[in-house]
Amino acid sequence: MRNWLIGLSILMLLVIWQTGHLIYSVLDDKASWEKEGIMLALEFTAIEQVEKVSLYHGKDRYTVVRGKNASDIPMIAWFKDGSFEGFEYEKDVVPQERIEEQVRAQVKIKEWVRLQPGMEDRRPVWEALLIDEEDKFNYYYYDMLSGQFIRSYRLQKENS
Known part of the structure; x- marks a missing residue:
């Protein structure tokens, strides 16, 4: 009986550890692509103030960055596989x-x-x-x- 309880306890600890690892991995991945989006926008566009970074999963995956330039004009920029794909001013x-x-x-x-x-x-x-x-x-x-x-x-x- 005691061995059974020890085995069950070890199994529960493994399940909790794996769940925590999975949650951490997902959150870390989100932080990673958000950080990459911010860096790409600041490097390849006139965006100076990033407001939102999102992922678009269509035919291809895009990192979409919304922000403002130095003149406070809202912009949207697209990046695919780390490369700049284009931008639009929100007014357009x-x-x-x-x-x-x-x-x-x-x-x-x-x-x-x-x-x-x-x-x-x-x-x-x-x-x-x-x-x-x-x-x-x-x-x-x-x-x-x-x-x-x-x-x-x-x-x-x-x-x-």
């Missing part, structure tokens, strides 16, 4: 609010997840992610410069 893109209005006009939303900049085929896009009333994930893509609808798709939400 369709505002997020307008894209959100367009999405809300197309679908009944149960939960709004996010609206973020992305890049598809070297074309800046807005990616809207939401959950509809049928509990399906909906992705909507809009051209960032014109606001024109590009495409959408739905995925079944996994039951937990």
Whole structure:
């Protein structure tokens, strides 16, 4: 009986250690790509004040950095595999609010997840992610410069 309790205790410690290691790895990875995004933006763009770094997972993975230049003008920059891909001044893109209005006009939303900049085929896009009333994930893509609808798709939400 005592050996059984010792074995169970060791197993529990291993599970706790592995869980902690996994959580630490995920958080460390996020800090790593955020740090890389900040360094890339400061080195390759006029962005001097970084406000947000995000990852876009489309056909290709992009690090997207939003910030302001020395004149306090908001900018968005894209990096792929550590290389500069392009930038846009926020004043030249369709505002997020307008894209959100367009999405809300197309679908009944149960939960709004996010609206973020992305890049598809070297074309800046807005990616809207939401959950509809049928509990399906909906992705909507809009051209960032014109606001024109590009495409959408739905995925079944996994039951937990």
